Amino acid sequence: MAATDTTTTLRREALASGLVLVLACGLVAALATGSPGGVARASLVPVALAISAGPSLALHPLPTLGLANRITLVRAVVVAALASLAGEEVPPLALFALGSAAFFLDWLDGRVARATGCASPFGARLDMELDAIFVFVLSALAVGLGHGWWVLSAGLARYVWVGAGRVWPWLAAELPPDPWRPWACGVGITLFLGSLLPLPALAGAVLAGAGALVIVHSFLRDLVFLWRR
Incomplete structure (x- = not known):
């Protein structure tokens, strides 16, 4: 009974957090762009996150989401704000600042998870799926800045992989831990962030291209x- 109560409490918190996340993303987008398109783009972030990470909630052993996962959800709002600005006339430094804030929160939620002992398979999945969304948004912004359509390959890679795994089950097999993956993700994001700066066109394209290649x-x-x- 106690286990059932704990699971119910966790699900209720997750549902409430999801609803707040959707509202927060929409509100931030409305304030940032004032356009229905911006709100729609921002709303895709919590929807994609719920679809990709939601099924893993059963792997969370704690009765609450925990501070680290709440920080991850705050990061999702920042990523949604960034997504809402795709295609808008925005100073590159504003894009860089928002992206850097999201990247900092990515570092912070990991530190908090380890420090508070609330790390879990669900938290890891939530973090990974938000990273994938973040990379997609960054690559789309890079395309919008004229850095080449091909850099969108980095943003699509995760979703092509998941789709291919449904066709070829061997691609859906569990992979062993590899320090290269988080390193490549971090370096790729850093390079994409650099491409958002007001640099000469060639420099921005090189940074975005390098980020895509690494990922x-x-x-x-x-x-x-x-x-x-």
């Missing part, structure tokens, strides 16, 4: 590993 290469490493196994 796509990480997926290719995993692809080769699973193929050989």
Whole structure:
């Protein structure tokens, strides 16, 4: 009974947090852009996060989401604000500032999870899926700045992988821990953030291209590993 009560409490908190997240993303987008398109783009962030990470809630062993996961949800609002600005006339420094804030919160939620002992498979999945959304948004912004359509490959990589795993089940197999993945993600995000700065066109394109290559290469490493196994 106690376990059932704990699960119910967690689900209620997750549902309430999800509703607050949707409202917060919409409000931030409305304030940032004042356009229905901006609100729609921002709303896709919590929807995508719920679809991709929501099923993993059962893997969370604690009765509450915990501080680290709440920080991750705050990060989702920042990412949604960034998404709402795609296609809008916005100073590049504003995009860089928002992206940097999201990146800092990514670092912070990991530190808090380890420090408070609230790390869980659900938290890891939530963080990973938000990273994927963040990379997609950054790559879309880079395309909007004229850095080349091909850099969107970094943002699409995760979703192509998941889709391919439904066709070829061996791609959906669990991968062993690899320090390269978080390193590649961090470096790729840093390079994409750099491409948002008001730099010469060639410099921005090189940074965005390098970020895309690092991230796509990480997926290719995993692809080769699973193929050989």
